[in-house]
Amino acid sequence: MFEFDQYLGFLAFLTIATIGFWLMIFLISFVVPYWIGGSIMEMIKEKREEKRKKKELNS
Incomplete structure (x- = not known):
């Protein structure tokens, strides 16, 4: 069915695809929400701060 070099290539493909899959799951579930939440908090x-400065200038 498979020769040894084809078997190694298939295993390499499966390894890379699995790593990519779990990386995407990690990015979508943890990194992106953390990034968006941090951006909103910073905004x-x-x-x-802008409102506080305007209030100080008007006082």
């Missing part, structure tokens, strides 16, 4: 902090 909220900047808006608070």
